[in-house]
Amino acid sequence: MNKLSVDLNGLKLDNPVTVASGTFGFGREFAEFFNLSNLGAISVKGLTLKEKLGNPAPRIIETKSGLINSVGLQNPGIEYFIKEEIPFLRQYDTRIIVNINGDNIDEYAMIADRLNDVDVDSIEVNISCPNVKNGGMLFGTDPDIAYKVVKKVKKISRHHIIVKLTPNVTDIKVIAKAVEEAGAQAISLVNTFSAMKIDIDSQKPVLVRKSGGLSGPAIKPLAVRLVYDAYSAVNIPILGMGGIANSDDAIEFMLAGASAVAVGTYNFINPLVTQEIVDGISDYMKRKNISDINEIIGRAHY
Ligand SMILES: Cc1cc2nc3c(=O)[nH]c(=O)nc-3n(C[C@H](O)[C@H](O)[C@H](O)COP(=O)(O)O)c2cc1C
Numbered sequence: 270m271n272k273l274s275v276d277l278n279g280l281k282l283d284n285p286v287t288v289a290s291g292t293f294g295f296g297r298e299f300a301e302f303f304n305l306s307n308l309g310a311i312s313v314k315g316l317t318l319k320e321k322l323g324n325p326a327p328r329i330i331e332t333k334s335g336l337i338n339s340v341g342l343q344n345p346g347i348e349y350f351i352k353e354e355i356p357f358l359r360q361y362d363t364r365i366i367v368n369i370n371g372d373n374i375d376e377y378a379m380i381a382d383r384l385n386d387v388d389v390d391s392i393e394v395n396i397s398c399p400n401v402k403n404g405g406m407l408f409g410t411d412p413d414i415a416y417k418v419v420k421k422v423k424k425i426s427r428h429h430i431i432v433k434l435t436p437n438v439t440d441i442k443v444i445a446k447a448v449e450e451a452g453a454q455a456i457s458l459v460n461t462f463s464a465m466k467i468d469i470d471s472q473k474p475v476l477v478r479k480s481g482g483l484s485g486p487a488i489k490p491l492a493v494r495l496v497y498d499a500y501s502a503v504n505i506p507i508l509g510m511g512g513i514a515n516s517d518d519a520i521e522f523m524l525a526g527a528s529a530v531a532v533g534t535y536n537f538i539n540p541l542v543t544q545e546i547v548d549g550i551s552d553y554m555k556r557k558n559i560s561d562i563n564e565i566i567g568r569a570h571y
Contacts (some may be wrong), residue, residue: 271554272312272561273547275309275528276505278454280429282364284310284530285339285562286547289510289533290315290368290393290433292484295354295360302540307547309529310364312457315353317370318380320346325477329464333510336534337464337486339476343400347380350516351387364390367430372401374418381426392428394419395483396448397435397460409435409460412447419451431508434458434499435486441495442502449503457531458499458510459492472563485534486512493525500526500567514542516549523562524569527545 273284288299295313296305305311309509323343331338344350349368358365365387371377381392396409396418408414419432432448434441436459443458461482466475474480492511499507509527512534513519519530535542550562559565 271551272563273307273550275506275563275566277391277431277508277528280310280364280366280431280455283362284309285523285529285550286529286543287366287508287529287531288312288536288543289531290366290395291338292536295350296358296567299536299540300361305358305361306363308363308543309316309391310366311358312366312368312531313350313358314344315342315368315370315395316344316350316380317342318347318376318383320344320349327389327475330475330481332464332466332483332487334522335468335483335487336537337476337481337483338461339478339481341478343490347383351383359388362474366391366393366431368393368395370395370398370432372398374421378421378425381422381428385425385427389428391431392422392426393431393433393452393457394422395460396432397433397437407435407437408429409433410438410443412443415444416447416451419448419453423452429454431455431457433460434512435460436491436495437463441499445499445503449505453505455506455508455528456499456503459488459495459509459511459534462488484491484512486514488512489514489518496522496527497525497569501570506510513546514538514543516546516553519546519550520553520565523565524567526567526570528566
């Protein structure tokens with residue numbers, strides 16, 4: 270048997286294939302297609318303290334090989350998730366990663382605190398949110414603010430902490446190092462790239478908020494490069510994502526330095542894609558005579 274299990278610095282996954290927050294809901298719709306226990310982990314839809322209705326429509330625009338979304342973190346709030354969704358997810362033998370979001374540092378801390386007596390496996394701190402107290406600039410674009418958010422969450426939380434980085438920065442290494450220093454046990458990257466579509470008839474941006482986030486195969490080469498760069502800057506494990514559509518893509522991310530991968534947009538195109546990726550990774554290991562998947566992590570650097 271080939272070894273597929275990986276360890277994200279304390280978060281042990283049976284295999285390196287997970288799903289990206291916001292593209293898998295809380296798993297219910299996908300449970301009709303396959304056994305969720307086959308996933309290494311599930312990162313649930315981004316949660317906030319209170320329910321959020323999200324942005325006005327249109328919220329999703331299709332591009333040639335991706336999506337621009339402006340969902341605006343629509344979610345039922347942390348209390349609903351704890352009561353209604355955790356019992357459902359806990360039926361499966363997979364790890365639960367809770368993606369948390371806030372308008373300010375205290376909100377992140379309050380959600381992390383609320384999760385202290387809740388049975389989850391990791392918290393993914395999404396620092397791609399606008400910092401309302403700081404003119405709407407993303408927390409994840411300023412290393413000092415990114416450090417402060419993570420430091421505060423780490424101080425309060427008893428859980429394993431992953432920090433989800435935005436790719437919309439000049440140098441990912443600076444942000445990755447800042448959150449590592451603040452105590453993050455792992456980083457996940459990338460979130461979506463800031464993007465826009467303009468309607469040539471109305472001559473105006475299509476999205477009410479003007480810009481949104483680009484995801485899907487279009488961003489894969491950009492994301493691979495950012496994972497490669499981050500790997501060279503930090504010693505904590507990376508959960509890599511951005512446009513993964515098949516096992517070749519997943520393996521590429523691992524060679525760049527990801528210890529595990531997450532599939533996002535492609536779940537909408539093929540709900541079985543994660544299962545095909547797990548099988549494809551096993552086939553690759555046989556073909557290459559690799560007995561332990563950990564052997565390929567970061568291999569492109571050496
Ligand atoms: C519709 C949609 C909703 C998303 N919601 C979240 C979210 O709530 N929290 C988060 O951290 N990332 C969110 N993301 C970003 C994804 O988790 C992922 O980082 C990104 O889409 C890149 O991966 P992909 O190209 O495989 O989709 C969302 C992406 C999409 C397309």
